[in-house]
Amino acid sequence: MDAMHTMEELVAELNKYNYYYYTLDAPIVSDKEYDALYDKLVALEAESGIVLPDSPTQRVGGELLKGFVPHRHLAPLWSLDKAQNIEQLRSWNARVLKLVNDYNSKNPEQPLPEPGYAVELKFDGLTLNLTYRDGRLVQASTRGNGTTGEGILAQVKTIKSVPLTIPFKDGVIEVQGEGIMNLSVLAEYNRTAADPLKNARNGAAGALRNLNPKLTAERKLNAFFYNVGYSEGIEFHDHQEMMQFLRDNRFKVNPYLAYFDSFDEVTEQLAEIEEGRSKLDYLIDGAVIKITDFRIREVLGYTDKFPRWAVAYKFEAEETTTVLESVDWNVGRTGKVTPLARVEPVELAGVTVQNCTLNNIGDIERKNLKHALGTRVFIRRSNDVIPEILGKVTDEKDGGEIIYPDHCPACGYPLEMRGAHLFCNNKLNCKPQIVARITHFASRDAMDIETFSDKTASQLYDELEVREPADLYELTPEQLVKLERFGEKKASNLLQALEESKGRDLASFLFALGIPNTGKATTKMLADHFRDLNAVMTANAEELSALPDIGGIVAESIVSFFADPFVVTGIRRLLDLGVQAKAPEAPAPVVTDSFFSGKTVVLTGTLQKLTRDEAAERLEALGAKVTGSVSKKTDLVIAGEKAGSKLAKAQTLGIPVIEDEEELLRLLEGGAPSEGSKG
Structure with missing residues (x-):
């Protein structure tokens, strides 16, 4: 009875979450939390042999929305079996091999070939099922419950990567794919949106399951296609043939599709995909492994819920929820004061997360976080970048208020609001700004002063009153050896590194100065074009804007930077102390008649x-x-x-x-x- 009671609670909770996710497009838990509860229910059902009538394990999707016309799929849209780790994946492959061997032992005259494998990305968007009759798109629908979905033809027609007509005109076909919102498109949309989207998955699902196709069009959705579920007039022998058919018929097939004969190669590919997922411009939550040969697929068949010839390998979640506990305000080298969120520690993508980024006051306002202290928020982590808060789980203003500072938290100077950012203009006496500027000046891509660190910069600020980069070149052995943790050897190494840095080239020197809105590529281009420090310092905005990679904002940043007497004085001191800012070597003769010339x-x-x-x-x-x-x-x-x-x-x-x-x-x-x- 205890197991039954637990199952009833789990079913009720999961169905509530499904309702919020599928019907209202307003998820209240992360995928990671949902999957943990779902897996617990699956285990209890297997243990007890009981499955409740309304268990979410018995269906693929959610309820139909009023206002959409139901569409009955010509062939079922199956769910996929899941593997959470390599051991579970190997178990799936062992079952496949056993079934193939069993068949071959009983049918020696027509044996199945050795299984080959296709590896595809598992997109995190909304499943699309498109119906084409005689080459024309006549219907598009959601997955729904796997048998019947919601007709969304008008919405899908706004996706430019969906072909409205195709060359194949010999009957009816149904093609499956995934509607997605690219991350770059999401970022651009949220930059001006009155009601920002919490993530790209919600952005795609909300647009496609919206009764107003104009809103769908505004989201600029994309789609990748990966299956022909039903076909008249054509048969495929393997996965490669089917994918080529999709490409030939103008469907967008993701380039990240690989084929292997060896299962060990499959596992190596999965590790590569997981490592590179953060560089993709769209969300994935795993990979899908499929048996390529269609005869093998036919023999393996299906369970009640999924094909035996395919499995989804789930990656570690990059998104979850936690509690926003407090917000600190930090001062950077340009004087920008940025908020840093402290959250209740939570495991995410294999690490414990305690801090999350909040870009600025505008970000806090747009994400409905002004009254969010003590409440649950969505967070997302990509690669090794500090996780970002995506938004509040609920829309209510039911938490403590984030108070915006009006004076610098480091030096007490009055703050100025520029756009959505706060700035401390006390560049001469605000320690975090000065320490960060000196640390940047000494960094590897700048003056490359070995052994230097932000701790060194902070110590030199406190104990030797180093306030700008030029002060570094006036340090003496006698001053340094008196410092804590500085012996003669460390002092000598630092002075030697400072001496060697005097010979850095102009591009490195310009980058070391920390000109706002410029990076390494821009400072190298400035050095290569002007070939002289004074020419860069005296260039006007018109000259700069004419250069590639420099727009009006960057040009104004450069002009304003070199118009600052504090900057000019600091540069003159550096040159007087022996820093050379060498012009780049004369370029080799450039070919003028190649394909790339002038481009x-x-x-x-x-x-x-x-x-x-x-x-x-x-x-x-x-x-x-x-x-x-x-x-x-x-x-x-x-x-x-x-x-x-x-x-x-x-x-x-x-x-x-x-x-x-x-x-x-x-x-x-x-x-x-x-x-x-x-x-």
Whole structure:
């Protein structure tokens, strides 16, 4: 009876969460929490042999919304068996091999081949089922309960990656895919949205299950396709043939699709996908492994709920909920004062999370967090970046108020609001700003002063009154050896590193200065173009804006920076103390008649046969200007694997893209461009 009572509670709780997620599009728990409860219910059902009539394990989807016309699928849309770890995945494969061997022992005259495997990404969006009759899109629906879904044809037609007509005109087919919202599109949407979206999955699901197709269009959704569920007039022998059919018929197939004969290679591929997931421009929550041969699929068949020939391998969750406990305000090197959220410790993607980023006051307001202290919030972690708070779980203003500071938390100076950010303008006497500026100046990509750290900068500030980078070059051995944790050797090493740093080139020096809104690519471009520090310092906004990768805002930032007497005095002191800011070496003669000559090129994603730096060097030798961001001035984008927002922006702007690395290498060797490369 205890097990029965627990099962009743679990079923009631999970059905409530399903209602919020599927029917209201307003989830109140994370996928990680839902999956844990679901797995507990599955285990109890297996133990007891009892399944309650309304158990969520007995159905695939949620309730139909009023206002949508029901659509009965021509073939069932199956759920997938799940594997949470490699051991469970190996168990699935062992079952597949056993069933294949059993069949072959009974049918020696027509044995099945050795199983091969397809590995696809498991997208985190909304399942789409598209119906085409004689080459024309006549219906689109959600998964629903696997048998009947909601007709959303008008909404799906707003997705530009969905073909309205296809070349195949010999009957009726149903094609399955996933409607998604790219992360770069979500970021752009939330930048101006009055009601920001909590995440990309909700953005896609809410748009597609909305009765107003205009709202769907505003979300600029995307879709990937991965299955033909029903077909008249055509048969497929294997997964490769079916995927080629989708490509040939203008369906968008995700490039991250791999085939293997060995199951060990499958597990290696899964590790690669999980490692690279944070670089993708869309959400995935795992990978799907499928047996490729359709004869094997037919023999393996289905259970009540899922095919035996496919399994979903779930990754560690990157999103969960926790309690927002407090907010601290930190001062950066530019004087920007940013909030840092302290949350109740929670496990996420294999680490314990206690701190989360909040970008600025505007971010707090847009995410409905102003009255959120002590309440539950959604958080998301990508790669090693500090997790971000996505929003409040509920919309009520039922928590403690986050108080915005009006004076600098470090030095007490009155704060100024610029846009959505707070700033402390006390750059001469605010310790966190000064320590951060000096630490940045000494960093590897800047002056590369070995042995230097933020702790060193803080100690020198406190004990030797170091207030700006030039002060570093006036330090003496006698001053340093008196400091705590500084012996003669450490003092000597620091002074030697400072002496060596005087010979850094102009690009490194410009980056070390910390000019607002500029990064390494911009400072290198400034150094290569002007080749002289004074020329950079005296350049006007018009001259700067004419350069690739520099817009009006960046140009004004550079001009304003060098107009500051404090900055100019600091630079003069550095030069007087022997810092050289060497002009770059004279460039090698540039080829002027190559495919790349005169083109502004952006590299994005991962190349296999060249590093990004090697590719950039070779492109520049062939007359290209390599820049860091995509704009209307960009002539060409070279996209390696896992290219994200830059590729998406290039496609939006209609900029030519090279996605084939072999094509790139051929062009670098002087080959003629193919049709797809001409720009």
